[in-house]
Amino acid sequence: MSNSDETAARPEPAPALPRVLEDYLDHLGVERGLSANTLASYRRDLDRYLVWLAGRGIDRLDDVSPADVGAFATALASGEGQQAPLARSSVGRSVVAVRGFHRFTTSEGITPTDAAAEVSPPRVGTRLPKALRLEQVTALLASPDPTTVEGVRDAALLELLYGTGARISEVCGLDVDEVSRALDDPDAGLRLLGKGSKERIVPLGRYARDAVRAWLVRGRPEWQSRAACPGPALLLNSRGNRLSRQSAWAVVQRAAERANITDEVSPHSLRHSYATHLLDGGADIRVVQELLGHSSVTTTQIYTLVTVEHLREVYRSAHPRAR
Structure with a gap:
């Protein structure tokens, strides 16, 4: 050879x-x-x-x-x-x-066989999302101090999270122009950019609109002036830069402490609460699916388990033959 x-x-x-x-x-x-x-x-x-x-x-x-x-x-x-x-x-x-x-x-032809094909991930039991009670959400939203710039910013963040059911990354990624369109025309809704760059439009309620307007007028201009290179971000930190997800998480934690909520609370708790309260109020599950940006209704159906559990609790506490 x-x-x-x-x-x-x-x-x-x-x-x-x-x-x-x-x-x-x-x-x-x-x-x-x-x-x-x-x-x-x-x-x-x-x-x-x-x-x-x-x-x-x-x-x-x-x-x-x-x-x-x-x-x-x-x-x-x-x-x-x-x-x-x-x-x-x-x-x-x-x-x-x-x-x-x-x-x-x-x-891609890099390996002749798939070594992981027969290895399955461990089964994970269904963990029901932890939704806050309506009175807890009300106390949480009322906790920021409206006399401070930080408090006005925090109120806008919290109202957006609960009022739209958005993920924390979606809210922190909002720019002023996107929200301004929703403020000028409430019927147009708020455009959110979700997982996999999928867009969806969600309604922006009056409480969220009022909180965002207050932030744009009374808070954002002062903090934006501190930035070395001002940007388009809606929510800012005290240095004038875009609010990070970690900082937003801390905002929710502080609000929960001020509201004397002892349950574990995170930004996702408000998303869970948004979905659960909509279903409790009679919203169709497919409408909630669209509002949450879920690609499959199966993902949204976990929230129906939360509402069924709530019904069981009411039954056990109120019906004389429940026990």
């Missing part, structure tokens, strides 16, 4: 794992349109996976077996080294990321 024949017969070297990971993340972002937050979550899970493989001396995807993938899931659940055990939901998310990664490498 000639040297040229030997060269032709030699298999191509496998691409380095980090490079394959970047190709996969590019695929998720460009072809599937996943959001930056979702991509960051995939990167964290898969970085952990590649580090774990390297610790077992595996540097080629061809060498990964189904047993390796299963052992990775077990290690996440039990904890390994300095790594604390992960919750079942977190393990499931990581396994889903790994399965998608291996499916991609197989479809």
Whole structure:
């Protein structure tokens, strides 16, 4: 056999794992349109996976077996080294990321077989969303101090979260121009940019409109003047920059403390409460699905379980034959 024949017969070297990971993340972002937050979550899970493989001396995807993938899931659940055990939901998310990664490498011809095809994420029991009672929401929304710039900003944030059912990232991502259109024409609604860059329009109620107008007139101009490079963001921090999700979470926590709410409260609690209170009020589940931006009504149906549980509580407390 000639040297040229030997060269032709030699298999191509496998691409380095980090490079394959970047190709996969590019695929998720460009072809599937996943959001930056979702991509960051995939990167964290898969970085952990590649580090774990390297610790077992595996540097080629061809060498990964189904047993390796299963052992990775077990290690996440039990904890390994300095790594604390992960919750079942977190393990499931990581396994889903790994399965998608291996499916991609197989479809692209990088590996001949899918090592993760037979490894299923652990089953997670249904966890009902924690919705606040209406009186708790009322106290929460009334807690900011309207005489301070911070209080006016906080009131606008809270009213937007509960009044629209938006995710915290959607509210923090709002710009002034987008909200101004909803303020000028309430019938037009508020445009939100959700997961996967999907847009939806939600009604903006009077309380939210009043709170946002107060912020635009009495608070935002003062804080915007502090920014080195003023931007279009609706909600700002005291330095004039766009309010981060972490800071918004802290706003909700402080409001809960002022309202003397001992239950765990987060920005998502207001989204849960929005959906639950709509269904309690007689809203059609498919309307709530559209308002929440869920791609499937199945996702929204978990809120009907919350309302059924509420009915059970009322029955148990009020009916003489319930116990």
